Amino acid sequence: MRSTAAILACSLVGAGLSVAKEFVEAPVVKGNPEGVVYRATLLDKDNTEVRGTVEATAGPGGEGVTFSVDVSGFPDEKEFGPFSYHIHDQPVPEDGNCTKTLAHLDPFQRGEDPVCDKDKPATCQVGDLSGKFGSISDVADGKHFTQTYHDLYTSTRHGPGAFFGNRSVVFHYKDKFRVNCGNFVLVKGEPPAGNHSVLPTGAYPTPSATSSPTASPPPFEGTANRVGALSVGVMLAGVAALVW
Incomplete structure (x- = not known):
């Protein structure tokens, strides 16, 4: 016994x-600058017809970010879908290789497992947009996927680890293959303090240590919640x- x-x-x-x-919960981001708009435009790749944009601006009162997604050109959903997309840690380099964007934006080092619970978005990876707001589906025959939503945990203000203005968005098949990607560039408003200048569409900033959330100052003002x-x-x- x-x-x-x-x-x-x-x-x-x-x-x-x-x-x-x-385990660390992401806190709500406040103080995002009004009138600043970032847009990521997917690349003109020969091996895919997936095209579109992801546009982002400050949420009401500067709290969080409002994203507007418009993409189309996906292949057969039964074979390749549902499709996911995330903000990735690094920008797309000049050669357009989506693999070089590295992993998802994850300033709290949460990791991909367990999968994101969309009912508890603060516990998801900061860059896991489709995890928090739904994967792409019902896009047969070139139908556009359009969605607008408000994410509380990303930043258009340079400095926090959740800032994505110098990063990229990547779209995936269900097997995680990176089908297309694009860099966020500032298209409207004054650059936030310390941010990169406005870049023309198609310009790709060179990855650097300063664009990595692990090299950033503390990701948010205030204290994150530890689960x-x-x-x-x-x-x-x-x-x-x-x-x-």
Whole structure:
């Protein structure tokens, strides 16, 4: 009996350790500049007909960002869809290689697993737009996918890790293949302090360490919320001690 309790205790402690990774909720971004508009235009690639734009500007009162998505040209949805899209960490380089945009914008190092819960958007990767607001579907025969939504956790103000004005958007097939991409460029308004100058459509800024969220100052003003995965581990360890 005592050995059985010991095995159970060890199992519970192990389970506690396995979920002890600290998880951070993204806080609401405030102070986004009014009148500033960024637009990403997908590239004219020979190997895909996927084309479109993603436009972004400050949400009401400068809180969060309002995105307007208009894309079309997707292949057979049963074979390749549903289609997803995300803000990626790096801009598209001059050769147009979408793979070089690296991973999703993720200033809190959340990772892709578990998948985003759209009912809890603060717990998703900051750049996981389709995870938070839905994948692309019902786009057969060249039908446009159009959607406008308000995301509270991205920034058009230079400085926070959630700033995407010097980054890119990438569209994917269901197998994560990167079908097309484009850089966000400033198309309207005065550049926020410290931001890049307005770039002409089709211009691709060179990736640099300063454009990575891991090299940025603290991503937001205020304190992010830490979800209690660590406390779950402690609780399980405590249960194990009682069993013992």
